[in-house]
Amino acid sequence: MATSRNEPRALHRAADRVFALLYPGSESWRDTPAARREQRAMGNAVVAAIVACIIGLIAFRDAVPIWGPVSPGSISLMLGGATALAVAAIEQLRPPGPPAHGATPLVRRIERIVNPLALALVNCGIVLMILALIIAVLSNSFTGLLLDAIPSALIVALVCAAVAYGVTLSVGDVTPTRISGLLAAFMTGGVVIAMLTTSDANWWKLHFSELGVGDNLSGFIFNATLIVGGLLLASLASLVAPKLRRWSDRARPSRTRNVPLVAWAFVVIGCCLIGVGSVPVNISLIMHNTFATGMAVVFAGLLASMRWVLDGFSRSFLAFSDATLAALVVATILFWPVGYLNLAGFELIAAGIIFAWLVILLRHIDFSAGGQPPGLVLADETPAGNVDLMTTPEAASRSMASTTPSPGVSRRSEIPAFEVMKITDEVARRRLAGHDVVSLCAGEPSARPAPGTLKPAGYTGPLGTMPLREAIAGHYANWYGVDVDPGEVAVTTGSSGAFQLVFLAAFDPGDAVALASPGYPAYRNILAALGVRVIEIPTGPETRYQPTPELLEAAVSEHGALAGLIIASPANPTGTMLNRADLAALVDWCAAHGTRIVSDEIYHGIAFPEPGDPDPRGVSVRELTRDAVVINSFSKYWGMTGWRLGWALLPEDLIAPVEALASNFALSPPAPAQELALTAFTPETYAERDAIVADFARARALILDAAPALGWGEAAPSDGAFYYYSELGPQLDVYGTSTAYARALLEHADVAIVPGVDFDPVAGDRAVRLSYAAGAPAVEEALNRILRFQAER
Secondary structure: OHHHHHHHHHHHHHHHHHHHHHOOOOOOOOOOHHHHHHHHHHHHHHHHHHHHHHHHHHHOOOOEEOOOOOOHHHHHHHHHHHHHHHHHHHHHOOOOOOOOOOOOHHHHHHHHHHHHHHHHHHHHHHHHHHHHHHHHHHHHHOOOOEEOHHHHHHHHHHHHHHHHHHHHHHHHOOOHHHHHHHHHHHHHHHHHHHHHHOOOOOHHHOOHHHHHOOOOHHHHHHHHHHHHHHHHHHHHHHHHHHHHHHHHHHHOHHHHHHHHHHHHHHHHHHHHHHHHHHOOOOOOHHHHHHHHHHHHHHHHHHHHHHHHHOOOOOHHHHHHHHHHHHHHHHHHHHHOOOOOOOHHHHHHHHHHHHHHHHHHHHHHHHHHHOOOOOOOOOOOOOHHHOOOOOOOHHHHHHHHHOOOOOOOOOHHHOOOOOHHHHHHHHHHHHHHOOOOOEEOOOOOOOOOOOOOOOOOOOOOOOOOOHHHHHHHHHHHHHHHOOOOOHHHEEEEOHHHHHHHHHHHHHOOOOOEEEEEEOOOHHHHHHHHHOOOEEEEEEOOHHHOOOOOHHHHHHHHHHHOOOOEEEEEOOOOOOOOOOOHHHHHHHHHHHHHHOOEEEEEOOOOOOEOOOOOOOOOOOOOHHHOOOOOEEEEEOOOOOOOHHHOOEEEEOOHHHHHHHHHHHHHHOOOOOHHHHHHHHHHHOHHHHHHHHHHHHHHHHHHHHHHHHHHHHOOOOEOOOOEOOEEEEEOOOHHHHHOOHHHHHHHHHHHHOEEOEEHHHOOOOOHHHEEEEEOOOOHHHHHHHHHHHHHHHHOO
């Protein structure tokens, strides 16, 4: 495995040396999403230029003017529009991102058609407007100029290359801010061109929609602008909803349930705008006005109620919204009863005000909700210099007022805290205050008792004592029938210490490492802190919440080669396990692609197999390959969470690097914990811990039996570990997010569970995790409280 991974790196270094000789100078290239977009843009530009040049050489036989039936202008206009459509479509055909929160399968299918179509048409429209303007200026400036075939073809090639380059960058990174700019440019340009090309000089004496009357070019441009603009507005719902949820959940979670109202408002406004463009006044005045009135009513409701529907808007935006509402009121009064504005003037002013507010709203949502996930800050961004619009005005004032230089903190420390530990602190606080809290929060089984006396101990070797490393190797022979050399075992300060050492030894900054989502948050946070690119692979019930070779292929096509893959079986939070065949498929794929596997097996031994299962404790990846890293711990099966002791089985090429890192970071694992761990592999201890696993099985059965009464949504199959991960289903209609539900459950029923946002930053606010490590009696009491809590609301 190591050799196959190093071979492409050696080729890259050889290529770099060749390019350094041909093009001396510094190389600042970094393999980032932005850099890959830039590469795609350059590649698309080259392909478009070649194709356009060939078509131009075929089309141009004689000297031609800049504009005419067969001219550089007309061919550039046609090929430029086609290039914009093709490039936008190709970029949008890349693997789709995670679905919008709460989207049904039908809605997702519609989004996958409408969203790319809207983006492609808007980009094509903007390109055609710009080209038409440039061609008009050039044809008027160079009257009588004739161009031969070669310069004509080169002009067309340059135009198509520029279009391909610009459109690739435009649709390659879609955010509300970018969409708002496209929307403003497209709507303004389309309406202005319709005004310039109309044959009715008196259209403004009637009403604004008179521009769309008739079969002339002006009517087509005006109506097409409204239809495509409406498509883009409607498609914004899927882009805005996740950001609004994250924003609202930080400001006032109880109002997150209102996010769908705002998202649907965008859909309705967009659909009404499509209706206005599809049904001009000369076809049906009643239907046209119905669509226009519907759009105005929904917009007015959104504008007037926004501050009560959602929370967290900045004072400047609220003031801007009030000014917008006042401007609409003044324009209405000037139209009627004053009569100063005619209908066309009123409609034009009202449309300008509406779209200006929508554009500002989109930008405000984008900046306030944050476009960059924590821990993944780009090199040219400076988070410390930004004022978060979600902070209170007082905090923002203090931040802006402070001009004293300070040492600051590193960007790699800007990762989210573990939500489970925050809830654990809240549970402890409530218990101190006298509350009888049942905690299904932490994955912490009952602890093993420590020996009566522990000998005074000094440092051990950086990879642990040899007796313990030999005992761990013997454990693999006992459970899995595999031969492990004690020298391959690295004892660490908990499995967390093992992850840090292995990630440092195996991956460089900028490497791409894939992991399943939902998944244990420390994976991505540690990797992000180390500068490794985290590629989260959305999983669901169709793959039993585990990665597959097909999902990895899609990740490679989207993000490039994968240096690593983290797998977990049983997994936290889903409890799902990989069977031998599925694990072997992943091992084969990684071997073929030079991808290093890091297998988290800390829940091995806690499994609930069907009778006759050939692998009742789970399959270790070490049974299939010696090239993978195996990480395990004494915390879960053996119940030694507080002793902070784990281990890693290392491939030969990582033993020396991990030992060097360990000797510098921690000197040695804790010696008293290693002494206690030596007692973990006796028949008596195995029997003791298996009895506790049997209690986990009883607690699990209680949850599975209560699932219909809970009435939640889709749940992951709890094959192992001690977790039950489920969507909340109808409870989301009441509480909006799992964070709000969990907070209310703790406050009103004294039951602690974990919202899913830790494990899945995109869709986790729809799910919760219950830990049944507390045992059957605690689980039974918690379930009774949850059912009473839901019945009372």
